[in-house]
Amino acid sequence: MINDLRFAVRMLIKYPAFSIVAFLALVLGIGANTTVFGIINALVLRPLPVGYSEEVVKVFTTDNHIKGNQSTSYPNFQDYEKQNTAFTSMAAYTFVGVGMTRGSDTLNVNGLLVTGNYFDLLQVKPSLGRMFLPEEDSTPNGHPVVVLGYKFWKKLGGEPTIVGSQVTLNGHSFTVIGVAPAAFTGVDVGLDPDIYVPMSMHQWIRPGGDLWFELRRALLLNIVARLKPGVTMSQAQAQMRTIAKQLEQAYPDVNKERSIALVSLEAAKSQGLAGPNNEDLARNVSLLLLAASVSILLIACANVANLLLARSTARQGEMAVRLALGAGRGRIVRQLLTESVLLGVLGGFGGVILAYCLGDVLVALLPPTPFPISLNPQPDWRVLIFSFAVAVFSGIIFGLAPALQMARWDLIQGLRERVSTGGGAGTRLNLRSLLVVAQIAVSLLLLIASGLFLKSFYKAQAIDPGFRTDNLDIVTINPVLAGYDSDRALQVVRAIADQIRHDPHVAGADVNNWVPLFGGEGRTIVIDGRDPNDEHNRKFANYSPITPGYFQTMGIQLLRGRNFTEQDAEKNAAPVAIIDETMASEFWPNEDALGRRFRFMISKEPIEVIGIARNSKAVTLGETPISMVYWPLKEMTDQGITLFVHTTGAPGMMLSEIRRIVRSVDVHIPITYEKTIRQHMAIALWPSWMGAILLGSLGLLAFILASMGVYGVMAYSVSQRTRELGIRMALGAQTSQVIRLVLRQGMLLAAIGLGFGLFAAFGSTHLAGSLLYGVSPNDPVIFVGVTSLLAFAAFAACYFPARRALKIDPITALRTE
Amino acid sequence: MIKLRRLERRYPLGKEKFFYVLRDINLDIEEGEFVSVMGPSGAGKSTLLHILGMHDSGWAGEYFLAETAVHHLKPKERATLRNEQIGFVFQQYHLLDDLTVYENLDIPLSYRRYSKGERAALVADMLDRFQIVGKKDLYPSQLSGGQQQLVGVARAIIAEPKLLLADEPTGNLHSSQGEEIMELFRKLNDEGMTIVQVTHSEKNASYGKRIIQLRDGWLVRENR
Known part of the structure; x- marks a missing residue:
């Protein structure tokens, strides 16, 4: 075996052009797979750094009226914790934005309010200091202690002396008691909290959130x-x-049709990344990327196999001698597979290095979301093992057919051909042709998928969100985190909005708690006067507390009725609401919704519908519309509030002015998010943009590899037909006839490959249908366009070898025999 | 050592038409004999040699090698018998270009059941015997034709075969190099090795103890 390996190294050195081309093809193929596997590993496979994570489950609330798994209320959690006997313990956590004051500036940091047993339950040990003690979560506001996330601690300087020091959170002093381990970033993949605070401190951390x-x-x-x-x-x-059933009976008004679903911690860890109702997104995207990258690898393997088959002609004599000296066919196959596996492993090394670089590129492509996504797609040992297996497997895949073919050759013929030149290419060309057909078919499939995603991205950009998409700034501030109570916070926000309105470059400035294409709060609505137990009268709706000019500022059309007035926002004013078209048609399908009344499930107060607004996108561009209730802004929550500023000029310029105005009112008010509408839309478009970029890159790679494959086969074919073409030319064949002869052979292969590719595409693109915006999985423009493009590339790949055939000198060609 | 009965080799030409390369060959070769096979081009000399060397299996008739009925053996059994009994020398030497002299000698042993130590000892012994120790790290392209064929013969006998088959072993050598190889063959034969060579040269044939003449696939004459 050592001898086989030594010889394999020597063969790679002896044929440097072959080795480099094959190596590069494999680096691309294995690199693409390693990168994609790195993403899947980060999203789905890498186990959480939690002790015995297989024993840990996530507990979700289900509601017959809300799709997907939901969070749980605090009182229900307390009852579940007390009454269950199935768990050793239950812990709860919630994400929260916190203002951390350092010097004269207040940073917005991402925190996790956790019950005192959170770290104990997960069996997570600190890297510095200690975690929470049970008593530190027992007294409201009794123990202002904080554990820092590892990355955040590093960001603060990474000094071990931080344990025991004080930090100011929302204006209150907290003692740092420990630092979480480096690997631990909570139990939700992609979200990396900066700080962890006991839930008993929620009044300080979420003031106004009681x-x-x-x-x-x-x-x-x-x-x-x-x-x-x-x-x-x-x-x-x-x-x-x-x-849950007992709680539903005990509290029928609020727990109606709510129950519980358990999901293992490992299965649930990446379900939150894409938000509610998108639990399967990570898995679906993973499968799609994996399918695309495996296709790339197969195309690369077919290319290398083709190169090996071409080289096999030169080695026919060597194999014949080995057979004559007593080597069995199996031994020949072993020798050749050693060479191909070595090549595969070298390609694997290159692929891993490529994946390391691509991992950094992917992280750089992550959008600056309000709660930053933290993903580590860098290869770890799991990815390295995968890459090694892929490399060896690839070596076997692309080496097996040439090896078996060489081992099957006739010994005597081989010994003769070792002396003569060329010949014996007929059967090899058949296998090479099959590989080219397969390459073209797979490439077409991949290119069609890429085309669909690119078109989907284009379409997503063109989707009308129902609100203004230019000259708009979005700035989220949180006065509550600077120590303001709800009423004062509201006054401050109004004062800031007023100052902004006075700027000559501003056409309108209004506020909303709901940020379109990001999210906000939702509430269950009951139609007044109807039976609340009938599910038709009780539906879930998004909830938007706004100021009166919001519709005008956002460019959302008020279809019927009247707008809010300042008086509607007064505390004693009669409760009124504006609803969107979806809510009007869902709640009052054959009636006029204007003047109708409903109430929030948590309140008895009836609310009158005074207007109907046009639908606008609430969470995603591709969403099925969900009802929206607009409500006059009367109070502030601790979740911050967002200013929407309609500018007359470039919105980017105005962002710094808005920041200046906020700072001039109070330098301690944290600005948690500031984007122009274009930047904000880019975040919303990120999933489809990322899909288009990744699949587009893989499709381009497939395109290049397949073109190389066709060119290689045709160039080889022409070199093998030198004598035949020379005779034809000597007998009077015209230029066009020779070109036609070569083109016919290549384009026949291309046509067969395209036929199979189209067949496969028609049968499989519907699987990606749920990930496409506004594009049919069988979009004729993409199918025809991409097929034509690949056919043209195949034509070019055939044409150049055909041109070369014309340069054959008949006399020289005839002498080659 | 070798017994051939009604051996024939043919290739199909069309429907029920055949081209015969060897016809009704009946031949006995005793252990320790040195036989030269002669005849014009296309007579079937090399085909006969490849059949004896079990490189060709598409023949009909009976072939006994050291009392073993080769015609009844399965391909794997033939390969085992060949590896145990036969060494082959080619006109074009057929050394592997990418292996050194040492490695070329090692190759046949690596395909047989020899330990690493045994292989090293046998190769060293053969380098010494053929006085090519100084050339062990050279590649075939760095050797003269005679030296290459010397290595070719060394490689053929390194696994200690009982039968050495040589297909025009001096065909590519000039006369003095040819003589050197033929002397080597005579010496090997004197040491007890059975040799069958194909040759066009009367002079080389005379090194053998018996000459077989082939013509159009027929065995036409035997001279002792």
């Missing part, structure tokens, strides 16, 4: 629980559902 902790209807907390030894997940789920 109601959220009191309402049994408010879906606030994420819950993790560790199963007792011997208890299965289904047994635990059955018990939890029994408790």
